[in-house]
Amino acid sequence: MNLDRYNYVAGNNYHNYTFYSEGPKGRIKKTVIYTRISDDPVAYNLAFGDEDDKTGFINDIITTDNKDRDIVLATVAATIIAFSERFGNHYIYATGNTLSRTRLYQMGIANFLKEIKNDFEVYGYNNGGWHEFATSANYEALLVKRK
Amino acid sequence: MPAIKKERNAVPAYGKSIANNIEKDHSNDPFVVKKVEEARAFLQKNGFPGQAKPYNQSA
Numbered sequence: 075m076n077l078d079r080y081n082y083v084a085g086n087n088y089h090n091y092t093f094y095s096e097g098p099k100g101r102i103k104k105t106v107i108y109t110r111i112s113d114d115p116v117a118y119n120l121a122f123g124d125e126d127d128k129t130g131f132i133n134d135i136i137t138t139d140n141k142d143r144d145i146v147l148a149t150v151a152a153t154i155i156a157f158s159e160r161f162g163n164h165y166i167y168a169t170g171n172t173l174s175r176t177r178l179y180q181m182g183i184a185n186f187l188k189e190i191k192n193d194f195e196v197y198g199y200n201n202g203g204w205h206e207f208a209t210s211a212n213y214e215a216l217l218v219k220r221k
Numbered sequence: 222m223p224a225i226k227k228e229r230n231a232v233p234a235y236g237k238s239i240a241n242n243i244e245k246d247h248s249n250d251p252f253v254v255k256k257v258e259e260a261r262a263f264l265q266k267n268g269f270p271g272q273a274k275p276y277n278q279s280a
Contacts, residue, residue: 090247107247111261115269119260121253130245132252165269167260197270199263204270215263217270 077148077186082106084153088160091153092125097140104146105132106153108166117165117217118157122150134171147182155193158220169215177212184209195219 082093091106105125108118123134140146154166170176180198183190187209190196197204198213205211247253268274 085245090245105247107250107253109248109253109257111257112264112269117264117269119257121247121256123252130247131250132247134252167264169256169260169263199267202267204267 077151077189078145079149079152080145082149082153082156084156088157091156093149095138095140095142095146097142099138099140102138102140103127104149106150107132108157111167112165115165116162117167118161120150120154120166120168122168134175143178143182144185147179148186151186151190151194154218155220163220166218167215168218173212173214176214176216179216180213183207183216190218193220195221 080093080095082091084091089108093104095102095104103125105123107121109121111117111119121132121134123132124136124138125132157166158164168179170179183196187196187207195218196207197217198207198211199205199215199217200211200213204217207213207216266274
């Protein structure tokens with residue numbers, strides 16, 4: 075993918091990535107954390123949200139509305155590529171804190187589905203099963219895997 | 222006296238990223254713990270693409 079995105083910083087173990095969203099609401103620290111959740115097949119959970127400067131905790135309930143959603147989502151996608159290059163092309167599971175937040179992630183994928191499909195297999199879960207991602211459907215959860 | 226150029230203690234990594242030598246541990250972050258527990262439960266219940274569900278839920 076060759077989309078606009080923010081520079082990010084990877085933690086020592088390459089499981090954590092941080093970057094700053096910049097827009098009308100200011101400079102907001104974003105963190106992406108990968109945690110292994112399955113061994114067979116290997117899968118990691120992607121946790122993503124704003125990092126509170128005071129507590130250091132992540133929050134994905136806040137709606138930042140910094141007018142840079144596509145850049146932020148492209149940056150998260152870039153961390154998936156970096157993570158996969160280091161640890162292998164495994165499943166990455168992602169879901170929002172709410173259905174509407176999952177829908178937001180889904181809209182970001184839908185906007186760039188053609189580019190994303192060059193690099194990733196993308197699946198959505200609905201109606202009791204996993205399906206190849208389609209822009210017209212709503213999903214409860216998402217799985218991506220770099221090709 | 223020659224000038225000394227100081228550089229940040231950072232190692233280039235992949236793409237536009239750099240590795241940070243000061244790392245925050247998020248393993249006990251309540252948000253991360255909750256998300257991981259939910260993800261494990263979801264996948265144990267629903268499996269992965271192309272797999273049969275781990276157990277029959279139709280009963």
